Amino acid sequence: MATSVDTPGRDADRTRAAILFAAQQIFAEKGFVEAGVRDITALAGVNQSLVSRYFGGKLKLFEAALADLLDARLMTDLSRKDFGRRIVAIFTDPRRDRAQPLSVLLGATADSEARAIALRLLRDRVLAPLSGWLGGAEADARAARFMIVSTGFFTYRDLLPLAEFSGPVEPRLRQWLEDAFQAIVDD
Amino acid sequence: MATSVDTPGRDADRTRAAILFAAQQIFAEKGFVEAGVRDITALAGVNQSLVSRYFGGKLKLFEAALADLLDARLMTDLSRKDFGRRIVAIFTDPRRDRAQPLSVLLGATADSEARAIALRLLRDRVLAPLSGWLGGAEADARAARFMIVSTGFFTYRDLLPLAEFSGPVEPRLRQWLEDAFQAIVDD
DNA sequence: CAGTGATGTAAACGCATGTTTACATCACGA
């Protein structure tokens, strides 16, 4: 079993996709440095050497994994009316099946090369669209506020799990988060 | 030169202090993972093996370095009146000669062992005093808000330097930071 | 059906890095 259902012979595209998906999970869970190529390929069920063959190395795989996650663009159909509530709902959705892009991104800060990649993707595919969506003269400062609050939240949920961040978000904290995000669009 | 002034023969205490100070600088600059023992001892001007002899290894050195930084307690003589302004002033003081504790702390998130140490020190020596100082029923939620904003700020200043965070903080962003910190004590 | 390139694997390689060991050298007391 599991030989003709999820393994239709040999398929490079499918193998590549499996590695990419596994990489997103492992990178989100352990961060770039502690995520080993062997961890990723083991989860994907393939040989470790395929990372180099199909992606050109761990670093390129990271770039592909993060870029793919950011392509599921969050900024679409996001109304200004309940911006805060929607953002917090997305960030805390327990049914989410894909890795949180910001988790993967923040997990790259420890490696100088991965950090450079993450920084470029953050600028081009998050901050630029966000700043444009926010508009106005203070767009950049607003986008910075968005990143500060988001990053702080993800850091303590994923990287430094304190009591306040385990399980559902404490109601008063959630309310503050929603207000902080909403204030970014309301001024 | 530099042989009788800063090198008074052999002094274990002085050597130990030199390693500790160098560690704080290097850890703040490069993070725990990319900070090599050889980098630290080179800056201290001593042999690499002394890290293991005097501190018991890189991990213990990290713990000692972070604990020492946190001992320069920030929470003392901090009035509730201009809390926000004072905090931002401390975080952005260009004349500061010691490493920012939060920089060192956030640089440890990539290593699971260093992260555990950082998390414990953060709880015992930052959050507990802060929560006590804030007081009240919502003290923990307030402390969490403080950490979110602080962490977001340091992440983008040290780890993911965007244009908005290089050089002096943009005035409107600084104002928002001050207000956000002040609101934590004012409710 | 044969052959050839694509796909996948196991093992070895190379390198970086924290740690340990063996040895040298200085300081201080008898």
Place this chain on the structure above:
DNA sequence: TCGTGATGTAAACATGCGTTTACATCACTG
């Protein structure tokens, strides 16, 4: 002054890990 322990150093060691290499196996085409 002599010797002994503390202090410091250079080199070797051990190991984890990304990558490469050599080989096996499947799939498709003529």
